[in-house]
Amino acid sequence: MEMNEAINSMYRWYEESYICIIYLEDVPTRPLFDSVWFDRGWTLQELIAPKEANFYDQDWQFIASKTDLSQDLSTKTGIPETVLKHTIQPSACSIAQRMSWAANRETTRVEDRAYSLLGIFTISMPQIYGEREMAFLRLQRAIIQQSKDETIFAWPMSDEPYTGLLARSPSNFAGCNDVISIRSSSGFSEANGELSIKLRTFPYGMETYCALLNCTRENLSDARISIFLARVSTAGEYVRVKKAKSGGQVMVPTPNISGLTERLIRVSLTPNEAPLNRIHGFRLRCIEPPGHMACQARVMSKYETTDDHLICLADGDQGTAGVVYMEGPEHFYTWNSSFKWSKVRWLKFGFDEEFNPTILLGNGMRDYVVDRGDPTRKPTSEQVQQITFKPDAESTAEIRRQIFSDGWIASKAGIPSRSRGWPRGVSILKVDRETGMKGCLQALNLGISVQVLPSTTPPQSREGRPTMHDASSTMSYVWTVDLTEVVRGDPEAELKELEKQEEKADMIESCCLCFFGRSCDGGDMDERIDQRRQAASQTKVLGAEDLS
Numbered sequence: 001m002e003m004n005e006a007i008n009s010m011y012r013w014y015e016e017s018y019i020c021i022i023y024l025e026d027v028p029t030r031p032l033f034d035s036v037w038f039d040r041g042w043t044l045q046e047l048i049a050p051k052e053a054n055f056y057d058q059d060w061q062f063i064a065s066k067t068d069l070s071q072d073l074s075t076k077t078g079i080p081e082t083v084l085k086h087t088i089q090p091s092a093c094s095i096a097q098r099m100s101w102a103a104n105r106e107t108t109r110v111e112d113r114a115y116s117l118l119g120i121f122t123i124s125m126p127q128i129y130g131e132r133e134m135a136f137l138r139l140q141r142a143i144i145q146q147s148k149d150e151t152i153f154a155w156p157m158s159d160e161p162y163t164g165l166l167a168r169s170p171s172n173f174a175g176c177n178d179v180i181s182i183r184s185s186s187g188f189s190e191a192n193g194e195l196s197i198k199l200r201t202f203p204y205g206m207e208t209y210c211a212l213l214n215c216t217r218e219n220l221s222d223a224r225i226s227i228f229l230a231r232v233s234t235a236g237e238y239v240r241v242k243k244a245k246s247g248g249q250v251m252v253p254t255p256n257i258s259g260l261t262e263r264l265i266r267v268s269l270t271p272n273e274a275p276l277n278r279i280h281g282f283r284l285r286c287i288e289p290p291g292h293m294a295c296q297a298r299v300m301s302k303y304e305t306t307d308d309h310l311i312c313l314a315d316g317d318q319g320t321a322g323v324v325y326m327e328g329p330e331h332f333y334t335w336n337s338s339f340k341w342s343k344v345r346w347l348k349f350g351f352d353e354e355f356n357p358t359i360l361l362g363n364g365m366r367d368y369v370v371d372r373g374d375p376t377r378k379p380t381s382e383q384v385q386q387i388t389f390k391p392d393a394e395s396t397a398e399i400r401r402q403i404f405s406d407g408w409i410a411s412k413a414g415i416p417s418r419s420r421g422w423p424r425g426v427s428i429l430k431v432d433r434e435t436g437m438k439g440c441l442q443a444l445n446l447g448i449s450v451q452v453l454p455s456t457t458p459p460q461s462r463e464g465r466p467t468m469h470d471a472s473s474t475m476s477y478v479w480t481v482d483l484t485e486v487v488r489g490d491p492e493a494e495l496k497e498l499e500k501q502e503e504k505a506d507m508i509e510s511c512c513l514c515f516f517g518r519s520c521d522g523g524d525m526d527e528r529i530d531q532r533r534q535a536a537s538q539t540k541v542l543g544a545e546d547l548s
Contacts, residue, residue: 004127011119014049022046027057033076041107041116048079048101049119051086077101078177090120094181094215095143096151099173111135113170133168137269140166141190148185150197151176151215154225156247162230162239162275165195165267178218179225185214194237195267199229200260203318205243206280207231207355211265212252223251229265230275231355235434236264239271243315261353279455279478281312281321282349282357286482289344290445295328302404310478311349319406320350344444349481350409357431357450357479358409429542431479439547440486448547449482 014020022043024035032055037043047053053066066073066084074081079101082088090098098120107113114135115127123142128135140152153165155172167173188197201209208230215225228248229238242248287297301311301322311322324347346362411428429448431437436451455478 007115007127008118008124011045011049014045015051015119017050018052020046020050020053022053022055023058023060024055024063025058027063029058032063033072038076039105041102041105041113044077044102044105044116045119047073047077048083048090091122094151094179095121095147095149096154096173096176096179096215099152099155099167099170100175100177100179102170103172103174103176105170114139117170136169137166141269144188144190144195148183148187149181149215150185150188150213151179151181153197153227154179154213154215154249156249157240157242160242162241162271164269164271165197165240166269179215180218182214182216182224190269193269195269197265197267198262199265200257201229201263201265202260203351203353203355204228205230205315206278206313206351207276208241208243209238209263210250210252211263212257212260217251220251222255223253224257226250226252229267232271232273232275234273237266237268237273239267239273239275241275277476278452279310279312279476280315280317280351281310281478283453283455283478283480284309284311284324284349285480286484287324287347288484289326289347290485291328291343292326292485295326298325298327299323300325300403313351318351318353319409320348320404322349323347323403324349344446344483347483348408350406352409352430354433356433357437359429359431359450359481360408361427361429361444361446363425427542432544435544436479437544437547439544441542441547445486447482447484447486449480451480452477453480455480 022037024032024037026037027035047066050066055063055065055069057063070081070084073079073084080088080093083090083093098117101120102113102117105113105116107116109129110132111127111129117139118124121139121143123139125138125142131138144152155167155176156174157163158172186198188195190196199211199213201211204210205228208228210226211229212224212226216223217225226249228241228243228245228250230241231238240248281301281303284299299308299311299322302317302320303312303314305312313319313321326343326345326347328345343363344361346360348360348362350358352358408428427441427444429437429450431450436449438449438451440447455476
């Protein structure tokens, strides 16, 4: 009890002292600022708390006062002169800054690295020797209960593959003496061993977000410190990952943050579940839509890999991963009496912000281009050949940008219907990232399977760089796509038959109207036909419920 009271009261005792005598037992044997006194954890509060302090050497010879040495002390310790001179309180500095003052200090007992900081953060808590690193975790938990300062999460990672939001020791805050808080945090909470916080995010890698903290560095006020958070298998939970960035951090300019999604992040205080290890792309295992025998599938990946069946995105990229163009004879897609409207000519593959796989299907009813800002328009065959066979030509850069544009992912498109055809010639499939998609789009005679399956071969760039969470892992997973022809009759013949049946039904209905004395001038029937046609060309995103 006495020790607990002493440790919790120590900072206040120094603060209320008239003067503090600092005895340096190894000076002048060592230069003043090489003294081990500056490396000890408990001496930090001896330096900060008292208003007046005098330094003495091993022979009790006066060296100088803290005021006289304030500039040199600030250079040595990283503590601002204004704090040493009591012009401002330590609480005026961010949590990360205060932690950085102790980053290079040591204590005999591991727990004392946390207990020696209690007064600097105005925290009182019981001491439990034997808990080791858990003491520093308890200190951080106590700090976040009374602060909205997000700099406590702004420490750089070291070699760990993944971690939580809280640091293991003060050493993690080395180099954070210029990290300052931006007072716009909505706060955070802790419950059931989890930390919850709302952060602005944008997709960075597969199942990984770049999350912007409400803090920056002193000379970079127009940017935010951002960290990387990856999903784990438990719904809604994340861990912090490094993503091949120095310290697992990146500075994001503030002009780029408008419109970013604010996301609720839940992270275990002591995570033991690794992040999902999924390749940021698709494996095109089977692309055989109706009519594929007369075509050659040309695959374009946004990020070039050595695997021709893999289309993927690099870290930091998002949206469209690749395009498949079913190149056939000229007459194959031209509009004539033998035209098969159900043939798929174009496919686009990508991910939305939640990493739900999204697939665009397009036919060849029109000559599509990629200009005028229409995300569902498609490039011509000449443009595809230009991109495919002349990837380094400057003239193709803009065309390539348009081909891989991401606007279609948030768009809607017409529903293919056997009774009304494929009016817009484009459909978009939205796949649930939890369940995948498997079934048949009957109107197109198209079997669809989009499932997460193991992939033992990580994607490699032409330069040999991996594009996955953990390059050392032997097992990763990838969204595997199978698009196959399902023979369930002739869509064209069924289309004509259904139109005849609808026309017959309309005639019967109009006769009934006449029988009951209502007008049968055809106006009502025309209106009903128009309504049916509008329903057939309505815009929506197709999901698993639209498949049989």
